[in-house]
Amino acid sequence: MKYIDEFRDGEVAKTLALKIARLAQPERSYSFMEFCGGHTHAISRYGLSDLLPPNVRMVHGPGCPVCVLPIGRIDMAIDLALKQGVILCTYGDTLRVPASEGLSLMKAKARGGDIRMVYSTLDALQIARDNPEREVVFFAIGFETTTPPTALAILQAHQEQLSNFSVLCCHVLTPAAISQILESPEVRQWGTVPIDGFIGPAHVSTVIGSRPYEFFAEEYRKPVVIAGFEPLDVMQAILMLVKQVNEGRAEVENEFARAVSRDGNQKAQDRVAEVFELRREFEWRGLAVVPYSALMIREKYGSFDAERRFKMDYQSVPDNKACECGAILRGVKRPQDCKIFGTVCTPENPVGSCMVSSEGACAAHYSYGRYKDMTP
Amino acid sequence: MSEVKRGYVRPLDLKHGRVDMTHGSGGRAMVQLISELFTRHLGNAYLGQGNDGAVLPAAVLNGKPARLVMSTDCHVVSPLFFPGGDIGCLSVHGTLNDVAVMGATPLYLAAGFILEEGFALAELACIVESMARAAHAAGVPVVTGDTKVVERGKGDGIFITTTGVGVLPDGLELGGARVRPGDVVLVSGSMGDHGVAIMSQRENLSFEASIESDTAALHGLIAQLLATGADIRCLRDPTRGGLASTLNEIAGQSGVGMMLHEKAIPIKPVVAAACEFLGLDPLYVANEGKLIVICAAADAPRLLATLRAHPLGVDAAVIGEVMADEHHFVQLTTAFGGRRIVDWLAGDQLPRIC
Numbered sequence: 001m002k003y004i005d006e007f008r009d010g011e012v013a014k015t016l017a018l019k020i021a022r023l024a025q026p027e028r029s030y031s032f033m034e035f036c037g038g039h040t041h042a043i044s045r046y047g048l049s050d051l052l053p054p055n056v057r058m059v060h061g062p063g064c065p066v067c068v069l070p071i072g073r074i075d076m077a078i079d080l081a082l083k084q085g086v087i088l089c090t091y092g093d094t095l096r097v098p099a100s101e102g103l104s105l106m107k108a109k110a111r112g113g114d115i116r117m118v119y120s121t122l123d124a125l126q127i128a129r130d131n132p133e134r135e136v137v138f139f140a141i142g143f144e145t146t147t148p149p150t151a152l153a154i155l156q157a158h159q160e161q162l163s164n165f166s167v168l169c170c171h172v173l174t175p176a177a178i179s180q181i182l183e184s185p186e187v188r189q190w191g192t193v194p195i196d197g198f199i200g201p202a203h204v205s206t207v208i209g210s211r212p213y214e215f216f217a218e219e220y221r222k223p224v225v226i227a228g229f230e231p232l233d234v235m236q237a238i239l240m241l242v243k244q245v246n247e248g249r250a251e252v253e254n255e256f257a258r259a260v261s262r263d264g265n266q267k268a269q270d271r272v273a274e275v276f277e278l279r280r281e282f283e284w285r286g287l288a289v290v291p292y293s294a295l296m297i298r299e300k301y302g303s304f305d306a307e308r309r310f311k312m313d314y315q316s317v318p319d320n321k322a323c324e325c326g327a328i329l330r331g332v333k334r335p336q337d338c339k340i341f342g343t344v345c346t347p348e349n350p351v352g353s354c355m356v357s358s359e360g361a362c363a364a365h366y367s368y369g370r371y372k373d374m375t376p
Numbered sequence: 377m378s379e380v381k382r383g384y385v386r387p388l389d390l391k392h393g394r395v396d397m398t399h400g401s402g403g404r405a406m407v408q409l410i411s412e413l414f415t416r417h418l419g420n421a422y423l424g425q426g427n428d429g430a431v432l433p434a435a436v437l438n439g440k441p442a443r444l445v446m447s448t449d450c451h452v453v454s455p456l457f458f459p460g461g462d463i464g465c466l467s468v469h470g471t472l473n474d475v476a477v478m479g480a481t482p483l484y485l486a487a488g489f490i491l492e493e494g495f496a497l498a499e500l501a502c503i504v505e506s507m508a509r510a511a512h513a514a515g516v517p518v519v520t521g522d523t524k525v526v527e528r529g530k531g532d533g534i535f536i537t538t539t540g541v542g543v544l545p546d547g548l549e550l551g552g553a554r555v556r557p558g559d560v561v562l563v564s565g566s567m568g569d570h571g572v573a574i575m576s577q578r579e580n581l582s583f584e585a586s587i588e589s590d591t592a593a594l595h596g597l598i599a600q601l602l603a604t605g606a607d608i609r610c611l612r613d614p615t616r617g618g619l620a621s622t623l624n625e626i627a628g629q630s631g632v633g634m635m636l637h638e639k640a641i642p643i644k645p646v647v648a649a650a651c652e653f654l655g656l657d658p659l660y661v662a663n664e665g666k667l668i669v670i671c672a673a674a675d676a677p678r679l680l681a682t683l684r685a686h687p688l689g690v691d692a693a694v695i696g697e698v699m700a701d702e703h704h705f706v707q708l709t710t711a712f713g714g715r716r717i718v719d720w721l722a723g724d725q726l727p728r729i730c
Contacts, residue, residue: 010639010711041728045657047714092655092727119727231712347722359728368716371705 007230008046016235017051023242029055031194032241033331035178036143036201037064037359038229044368046231056238059194059331060354060361062177062287063201065142066093067353067360068329070285071317073170074099076307077139080168081105081113084310087131088115089124090139091146093357098350100317105139121153128157128165137306141170144204147295148268151275154297154304166306169297172282174204175212176293181330182220184287195331197241199234200226202256207272209264213252220250227255275301283316285353286325323352328361335362336373342366388412393497400491400525413501414521417508418487422519430519432484437543445480447471448539456503456533458577460570460588461664463536464506469593469664470615471538472514476595477611477667479550479602480542485511487521487538492531503534514593516540548602552629554609559698560676561634564597564667564683565590565691566642567619571661572650587646592665597686604682606675612668620659620718622668623706633701636708636718640695655728660721670698 024030034040040060043049049058062068074097081088088105095106095117109115114134118124121138128136140150150167157165178198200213205226213224223244227237237255244251254260275298282294297305306312319325323345324338335341335354345351347363354362388408398405415423422430435442451467468485475482487507491500511518518538573589598611610630614622619641627634643658651658665688671679676694683689696708706718 008711010713013712038728044716045710046712047708047710047716048712050714051712095726117726347719357728363722367719367722371703371707371715371717374703 007228007232009232012232013051013235016232016239020056020235020239020242021053023239023246024053024056025246026055029057030196030242030245031057031059031331032197032199032238033059033061033181033195034199034234035061035063035174036199036204037067037357038201038203039199039227039234040064040361040364041359042229042231042234044364047368048231048234049369051235052238056242058238060328060364061181061198061331062284062329063143063174064357064359065146065172066097066357068172068177068284068286069094069097069141069170069353070283071099071319072283072315074105075317076312076314077105077137077168078103078108078113079312080137080306080310081108081115082111084135086114086135086137087127088113088137088139089118089127090115091119091141092117094139094141096350097356121149125153125156125162125165128162132164134164136165137168138165139168139170143172143174143201144207145201147171147272147276148207148265151271154275154301155271157304158301163303166304166309167297168306169276169295171276171295172284173293173295174201174208175215176290177284177287178216180284180287180290180293182216182222184330195222196245197223197225199237199241200224200252202226202228202233202260205254205256205260205264207265207268210252210254210260210262211264217250217252223250223253225253225255226260228258274298283314285319286329288326319353320351325352325354325362328354335365336370338362342370388497390497390501395491395493395495395497395500395525397493397525397527400523406523410521410523413497413504414487414489414523417504418511418518418521420517420519422484422517423521427520430484430486432519432541435543437481437545440546442543442545445475445478445542445544446539447474447478448537449474450535450537452532452535453574454532455574455577456499458589459573461591462503462506463534464503465510466589466591466664467536467538468507468510468514468516469591471540472516472593472595473613473665475540475542476593476598477550477613478542478544479548479598479611480544481599482514482516482540482542482595484519484541485516485538487518487536489521489523490531490535490537491523491525492533493525493528495533500534503536510593514595550608550611552610552612552626555626555630555632555670555698556609557632557698557700558673559609559670560673560694561623561636561696561698562669562671562676562680562683562692562694563614563619563642564594564669564689566644566647567614567663567666568643568647568651568658568661570664571618572647572658574662575654576650587644587650590663590665592688594665594667594688597667597683597688600682600686601669601679604675604678606679607672608669608675608679609672610668610670614663614666614668616662617721618658618660618662619668620657620706621721623718624704624720626670627701627704627706630698631704633699633704634696634706635699636696636706638708638711640693642691642693656725659718660725673697
């Protein structure tokens with residue numbers, strides 16, 4: 001496969017692994033957080049941690065859009081489908097996220113909710129055009145990557161004066177979450193997060209560029225390498241981070257120069273800015289309430305805002321007390337340190353956010369790596 | 377004089393007609409549907425008798441007493457027609473393969489149809505003709521069947537249940553519980569073709585993938601494998617849940633673990649690309665004409681040669697080995713030299729958001 005196989009060459013990976021092992025100084029330890037679930041998935045699926053020396057540890061961050069969606073937000077979507085009778089459209093793995101009363105969107109569908117999986121916002125728009133007598137709501141979740149398509153859908157609906165289409169907007173922002181990891185009150189409670197650097201998500205940076213990360217590098221003295229999601233991208237990023245740490249540098253480097261620039265995609269940013277504004281605060285599953293960490297639809301496009309159209313108020317729902325997702329998302333604990341990991345909380349019956357999608361830290365460890373906990 | 381059929385006045389309008397509730401009523405319309413469509417295409421001496429069941433000869437294989445193997449499978453695929461096949465041939469192949477992987481020679485099929493009111497008779501005719509071609513090519517007749525019609529909105533056009541009966545020679549024992557550490561795992565060809573062919577046709581997913589379903593009857597290939605006299609422990613067709621789920625099932629039945637080698641697992645580039653695009657893992661995607669063979673290590677080379685000599689096994693490969701593991705993990709050495717579990721799937725595979 002052109003542009004795929006080149007980044008999955010096992011021999012190149014071994015060479016990179018050798019370089020990392022040579023550069024990693026034995027007397028120190030390196031902890032790097034891959035913020036994005038896409039990287040977590042790649043690391044687990046390709047067994048990359050087996051290629052790293054023992055003193056280079058990967059910490060799985062909160063960058064899985066499904067995992068960080070709080071229960072209360074799923075409850076709102078379920079309410080729209082079951083009580084308001086709307087056609088609720090959403091992306092695939094959102095369907096399995098557990099909500100209140102043992103429900104999920106998938107279970108709500110079985111109870112009669114008209115819930116449809118779509119592959120793009122265009123599909124949701126088409127469903128609205130095809131069903132003029134029904135209210136169609138797109139349940140919009142995700143980071144900066146999925147935000148521009150939602151903005152375009154709203155602009156398109158506005159242009160067409162599509163009066164039965166609206167969006168339940170739950171888009172969140174990467175930089176705000178990284179800040180929260182580094183300086184939230186919980187960090188003081190749980191101790192310093194042992195993170196020596198970040199792997200930044202390339203797909204987010206194709207939209208926002210690498211510039212927003214420069215603040216972290218400078219302010220927190222943490223190196224950031226923006227990397228693609230192929231296993232060789234990840235290995236290369238780790239090598240670049242080890243080099244920066246060794247040299248005492250804390251800079252933003254771009255491993256994914258094939259698509260990411262410093263300023264990103266200005267057109268996409270303009271569309272997003274046209275349609276959305278910052279929310280004062282937004283609750284993240286596992287990270288609590290994070291100020292200015294999410295987007296809401298501007299007044300101008302308020303008729304496409306499902307929260308306004310259906311007069312919905314967000315109700316926070318607490319996570320299971322035994323769940324350690326908060327500490328795991330910050331890198332303070334590992335999935336296997338959680339008491340309910342693999343017993344009460346499994347991919348079939350996820351309790352905490354990290355177990356929900358295959359990109360979550362707990363699900364990735366359960367599905368790909370738990371043999372390490374059981375074999376000598 | 378115009379031709380008037382005995383028993384009813386007008387022949388079925390297979391071009392423009394639609395299934396209606398009378399086709400499942402047990403009355404004349406149902407008899408007409410059965411005789412003009414099902415019996416016409418699937419007909420044979422047993423089905424033609426029109427009884428509630430078929431009376432079949434006792435189980436004898438090559439003049440020796442044998443055991444009967446029976447298997448049944450429901451088919452609810454959507455879309456009904458897809459590149460490389462349709463629900464009709466799929467319903468024949470799926471059940472034949474379930475009988476054949478037991479080591480049995482499939483002899484007879486039964487077919488149950490649940491039709492939705494309003495379903496186009498033209499489509500039904502295509503499906504029945506496809507079934508007939510598949511059954512004829514396999515040499516296995518449909519000897520009895522049943523038809524029900526449900527109201528519009530209570531079905532998905534058509535559901536087909538097929539049941540297969542085959543004979544198993546005394547002394548031949550194959551099964552998921554017979555696998556032992558040291559055994560070798562082979563597959564007869566590329567993984568995930570059927571599932572990707574189906575997905576490429578879903579109404580809200582239009583990507584250009586020139587991939588056809590691998591739907592096929594495997595009993596001919598299996599007969600050749602058995603004829604080698606090799607020590608085959610288990611045969612399985614990795615349908616729903618794909619290679620990963622089937623191997624996890626066998627590992628659990630036998631209480632063993634497995635180590636697969638990612639580089640050795642045949643996956644067509646177009647299937648890999650489609651799965652990449654959708655965020656799916658081809659190891660979990662369905663196949664309808666592929667075989668997993670687990671055998672004693674010493675017999676693997678000749679079984680591999682036998683597989684590759686057959687048109688349905690040209691891409692066969694040894695993909696891993698069985699090992700002792702109290703946790704029954706199916707593991708994989710990645711192309712990178714790393715290791716990971718190939719776990720049971722938690723629910724359906726769903727496309728990732730980004």
